[in-house]
Amino acid sequence: MGFDQLLGGLATVFTPEHLLFALLGCVLGMLVGVLPGFGPAAAVSLLIPVTFGLDATSAIIMLAAILYGAAYGGTTTAVLLRIPGEASSIATTLDGYQMAKKGRGGPALVIAALASFVGGLIGVIGFVVVAPFSRLALEFGAPELFLVSLLGFALITSFAGSNPAKALLSAAAGLAIATVGVDSGVGIARFTFDMPELFDGVGLVAVVMGVFGLSEVLGQAQKGPLGVPSPLKVARLLPTRTDLQRSALPSLRGSVIGFFMGLLPGSPGAATSLASYAAEKKLSRRRSEFGRGAVEGIAGPEAANNALAVSSMIPLFTLGIPTSATVAIMAGAFTMNGLIPGPLLFRDNPDVAWAIIASLIVGNLILLILNVPLARVWIAVLKVPFHYLMAAILAFMFLGTYSINGSPFDILIMLGAGVLGYIFQLVKVPLTPLVLGLILGPMLEENFQRSLALSLGDYGVFLEGPISLTLIGVIVVAILFGAVRPLIASMLKKKSHTPVAPKELAK
Amino acid sequence: MTLSHEHAILCKIASEAPAEARVGIIVGSILLAALLLPFLGYTVVMTLQLGTILYFVSKRKLWISVAVAIGAALASRLVFEVWLGTALPTASIEFLAGLGL
């Protein structure tokens, strides 16, 4: 493996035919991905029949392009409407939607496309460098993954806002929702009320769409007045020089974070983009701008997202193991085209393998070129008067949530989550910790149970090996700096204040 | 009968406490729509939901609300069924099913 083969692959992709299929895939994927509820996996599976009759290389180049296109489509709705098309664009809603509200939707979309491209490019470079060592990722077994998800809870502090207690409440609500379903270790039904729809737990995408998308619509409807059309002004389409400068480093950091997280089994996309967001917030000098439209908050997560999308393909190419639902469907596409994913691909069909890897760059490049002019079209959505836009958003969410599983039950979940999100916003409880709890809860529990099943009940399994010990060290540091230090600081601060008067307490 | 009755109640709510009522109408209409989806089918449910929201929440004229609701429901069904090739729920009530809804 090496860069010369990658160049060979690029040469294969840069034929009119392959470029055409890549372009077609990007466009189709983007159009389908814009529909809420249609994430990359659903879009690829929906469009697989379109690729029948193509040769294997063209078919897979097109499917990969659909994958990226759909991911970008999800970003678009996250920025413009605060509806994350899939769980991994939650982080993008945080600042992207705020930018759109301030009339900077154009720059937000273009920055997202640029950062995605950087993420994809770094992902592919990393692919070539790291692929030979990818077997090391398998060292992350159940105990290590348990510790990683435990560490993930440290992210809550970054999304806490001004009141840590409220963030903890929100995270606890997320964890509580995550307990619903038949537990995967011993088969105990929890809060399922004998309804098969709840056996597999509460659907993440439905909750995310409700908590972020529907709650926002409800908030807007409550504020009103809806009779007066108040189109958002669209100041400028392209990002400013400062925007670009501010997003450069976050894109690079996001790419690195996303790349390494993508190698882990499970490739937790949503948690990774939130981790990148948290990292940018910690490192930024403009911390107060986060949540109010900071470009760093888009660039980092978007780059992380795309780098993860590329690196999560590495275990498929080198070991034949798809580590996420999205990659699994690519694996299906490989087999349907007579290719066996895994190391044999490089031995038996090296041209095809490298052409596909190279097409990952090309697909992202096409998306970038497409989206600079397209941003203008997307932005036009915001010029629709809100009283019509709101009805359209609600219809889209209704339809999109139904399409996740073809079940009206998910609409009820989305509705419930939306009402919960609306109430949380009224009482100023942050929403992201809830989603974080919902994502991390099952990971934490399953890997905990699995570890103990593997070790026959021996808790020492969590202390074995250098990876576990390092992770425990990091967790200890995170607790000390994230929780203990602020606690001491606030206690010291309180002491210096004058004690609260009894009269005020009586109130 | 029930519709006009419902209408009267909704109008009353809307005039008394507009802000919270708007939220209530949206939540209620989605809830009803989700529950009725298996019986009335996608097209009818989406028309009713959109119509309700456009008329009561967005305060559009009745005929505009109805026209936009029907148009949007049919157009979205067309996109999903013909272009995307997925299936949307159809009515289980014989009369509506007979109409192809």
Added chain:
Amino acid sequence: MKKLTALTTTALTAAVALALTGCGGQANSSTSSKAAEFPKAGSTIEWIVPSAAGAGNDILARIVAPVMQEDLGANVKVVNKEGGSQVVGLNYVANAKADGLTFGNTNIPSILGRYLDPSKKAAFDRSSFTPIGAFATNSVVIGVNKDSKYKSIKELFDAVKAEPGKITVGTDSRAGDDHINLRLLENQLGLDFNIVHYNSGADKVAAIVSGETDFALGGVSSFFGQYKSGDIKLLTVIEDNPSPFAPEVPTMKSAGYDVEPMASNFALSVPSKTPKEVVARLEAALKKATETPAVQEKLKGAATAPAWKSSSDVAKLWEEREKTIKPVIDELLQQK
């Protein structure tokens, strides 16, 4: 728009025809005329896949559906209804109108685990469905890491006997096919494994490649890539004859173990009240699709053996498998 109006008009005429013959559910009086009409040109047939988009079931359905569509002259749409470990989708098929316009995957033996296990709250049993046929089979194999100290199935099982409950094996889900097959194996051979549940077939395979678990059991297609690349060594195929995808792997029988074959059959069924003629029409279309060379090639590419089984053969197989599994399944799943 044209398609939609066509759809509406056909539906309208269908409604009128129904009204004239005066029947909704009990269609027996008019079956002969109905069969000649089935399916109406331009009507939509839903193929319910009770798993997520991209799952094995889904990929195979998307290979077969377009060919059936061509033969039937009606739209055959693959619809994913995931949830409740397939119970949500299967409930939907069982409760659908018995007009042949809805059928779904009732893979055998997978489906047995869904309705014979009372905790799954399935609203169906064998009598809820009429099979239209099966188009492929997937042999069940046992695999270990390439560096495993167990070189044969006998060495593995001897080790299990020597240390009951210590040798770990991964499944793709709790109470799924792998789990049931493992418990049957324990039951038939008097073994005791340490069964660990993973979230998907891929996670289970990853655990073998990394050496986290000692062995795994599953369909040959789920191990195919790693078997071909040499990362996983297959010890046995639980079948009377070797699998065409791994011809040199010995069968359980040849290793001296008396175990019932465990192959999984990709079967499709309609609700049980569907008129015979409609079932026959669907059966013919599925048979034709299964025998189409392009379909066979694609199925083989997915390491799944194309194998036609008629409606009556599937019904017989279903009944037989139910008889063997029913008495043990409840007890099996409660114990671990």
